Amino acid sequence: MTATSETAIRPLDHLALRGSDEAPALVLRGETLSFKDLRSRISLLAGWLQSRIPEKGARVASWAAKGELTCLMPLAAARAGLVHVPINPLLKRAQVAHILADSGARLLIGSPARLQTLEPADLAQAAPAGEGEALAEAAALGSALGASTADPDELAAILYTSGSTGRPKGVMLSHANMWLGAESVAGYLGLASDDVTLAVLPLSFDYGQNQLLSTWYAGGSVVPLDYLTPRDVIKTIDRHGVTTLAAVPPLWVQLAELEWPKETAAKLRRLTNSGGALTEDMVRRLRALFPQARLFAMYGLTEAFRSTFLDPALIDSHPTSMGKAIPHAEILVIADNGQVAADGEEGELVHCGPLVAQGYWQDPERTAERYKPAPAASRYGGVAVWSGDRVRRDSDGLLYFVGRRDAMIKCAGNRISPQEIEEAAVATGLVAEAVALGVKDERLGQAIHLIVRPAPGVSGFKEELPRKLMQVLPNFMQPQVIHWRDAMPISPNGKIDRSGLAMELAQAVAA
Template sequence: MEAFLRHSARAAPDGIAVVAGETRLSYAELDGRSDRLAAALAAQGVRRGDRVVVLMENIAEAAVAIYAVLKASAIFCPVNPQLKGAGIAFILRDARPAAILTQARFIEPCRQASDGLAAPPVLISTQAGAPLPEGVLPFARLVGEGGEKPPEAGDDGELAMIIYTSGSTGRPKGVMMSHAAMDAASASIALYLQNSASDVVLCALPLAFTYGLYQLVASVRSGARLVLEKNFAFPHAVLEKARAEGVTGMPLVPTIAALLLSMKELEPGALPALRYLTNAAAPLPPAHVEGLRRLFPGVRLYCMYGLTECARAAYLDPAELDKRTGSVGKAIPGTEVAVVDEHGVAVPPGTVGELVVRGPHLMRGYWENPEATAAALRPDPASGQRQLHTGDLFRTDADGFLHFVGRKDDMLKVRGEKVAPREVEAALCACPGVVEAVAFGRPDPVQGTILHAAVVVSDPGLGERDLLRHCARALPDFMVPKSIEFRDDLPKTASGKITRRLLAEAGAEAGTETGE
């Protein structure tokens, strides 16, 4: 993977690779700094195959750290900076890193989480004015010192990354990705997005998550500029930065899309250089698709489907948006997908089944978890080819385009009927004035499960009765929520997904686990 950075640095050494706050790194600077940090890691005892945790916000040093670990022939483990002590401790115990690259604000949590490890990791941190604690090595000094060349590059089949799932429905799992798998995924993504060195990509998604991380990987392999923002909490400032940098590509999640659509002062064409928008992590409600197209006329909108275990699996060609409402398209280039039954046999169009994915971009498996690996990676009964069972329910239309139905463990049984919460959410979001919606089930001693919903609205005049009437017109009776609560915001994961589970459990001694 690091070879693409070297290539881009040779092709355009003065081209800007990363913009983060006031920091601007050229490709030559990103390449040189990561070289020096890789040599420093080797000097500190990091060896081929060692794990190195990268616990950083979306700052320029995070990009340097990731490529330095790759150049040291080690395995980088990106960690969500929003994790608390117990979450960090779990990953450190599981990954047993040789080193941690972090920021000053995370030093103490890292030290506490490292207690009890047989071999305490080397701790390297950026500084925030005050001197670093004893025993913590300064990131800036190691990057600036120079030194011997980093180790020789490893084989494409070796592991490049272990990235942990959110663990929202159980124990987090470390997804093992080889250099070859990350190469295949990023090549496919860059191909269908038509990325080039002239692109400027805005990323307000955490680099610790797959969707955010591949903005960096695909940009570097294309020689594009990546503009990093820590989050979308201040949308006016983010959009002003996007205009100033001439952003041509912007990845979204539904929560960011909803925020943009709620900004009444945002005029169509506000980002004149914008060429494309993408959405992944969770499907966009059709109403949001239409709203984004009105807000960004002429901009190509890619509705995509992906998961940590393969980065990306499907995308819809923007030219098909009008004909394929709600679809996430077909397999990304160089891969295959199928919708199968419980025996792994492909089902006919229109039939709901589990999506399986085949291709060179699949994970190696889950770190030191053979049982989970065996459950997720199974042979195709017909060809014997290894395929990833996603746990997500889909159907195809007559032309083979994929339509997401929901997570297997999201599905509810209400009054004897199967309900996909996403269909209820799409209906609610189609009501003018609704910004975000989530549907969930709560246990009931008589009826088993009762359907409820929560919404965020931009129209204070909307009431529960209005929304229930709207649902009654759009949905079958059994899919109309019993109640709808109004909230200022909905609980979300760091990657922007609404946490349905928390709402399902609220107000009940034992909530129904419905996933995300």
């Protein structure tokens, strides 16, 4: 995968080499690591990983809250010649077991409490190791690895994201994908060595990891935070002089409702939005709360990282625009006739260029559905990501989102597979049929509505189903509303009429 001629692409672990030795790189609860410390600990963890898994290209998974281990793993695994599989700490046993089996991970490093929730069969391939144990053994072993000489096109990470149907699928990212993503974001955000990024997004997401990587590319420092309440965000910004904050729309809603001390709000230089579009009202509220901060509206997808951003100078006049292509991305709007759409004409967003990932892990069928030859108009050619999202471009070249082609539910910044929720409901034995739908919601983006038909002869299902779903699904997959039906509507093709149910729910909510 090649980038522009002026770009020098390095193996991913070289990002740790960019900051000044004594400059702060990672602010942990008990200590602050300088870039010199960061380099040392990445080398030691990489040496330990290589001693545990000497085979190049083997997968190693991590499943823990934000901390030293999860922040070091993307670079340490890359240095050891391994492929990192970060697992969202909010996931529960069923989802984690699937990811471990699908990826073939040889090692799972996690918090002891999380590891204890897994069954022996879940760990048939992946040897478990506690995060504290891993860090202590790495320090004791003292086997420091030097900087990697990997080919930038080699696989560096597999990030699992829900598909429109079925279980999560693994998106394969190369060293080059992640290096260029870091360079691109650091460039258009204007990150510098005196910037402090508050990492509140999960590190299992593409942009969550990029919080680390783009900041370190610029030589700045990162403060990882698993917040309990929005007020924790304000306190941490004030305590550490945070200059950069990325969040999803539901968190922006909560943050905008709080009273911000003026001196704390003034510390922020830039705000970036991910995981769903901001409303015009929210743009106005954020601009009023943080008049000195530049607000970046962005659009992206894991299959090609980030695609577009809106110049903050245009956010007041074009609050609903997705902007234009980020550096290293080429974005085309392709009409239904296969040609580049005219200004104002709706078409599919197609992402071309070196940020395009390598496809889905061990899933050639789904890879072929999304990763296709680039349109003839592309200056890059090769393989492009056909997003399935419908957009239009105005006469100034600004893009606007129209709608989604697939059935994904986007709730609180999470992309959720309806089928995964439906399968969990049916698996309880309380439900004969289930349909999960996303219904427009001001705070969540989309709220999860679950329509179910009870299994014959079962009693107490209305009280039991929510309880059982809480046991098997993570919090962000829990339905906000459950609707009970004696029968499901059937479409002419003999399937459950999902479109009819979606229309009915939308009308009921609007009424």
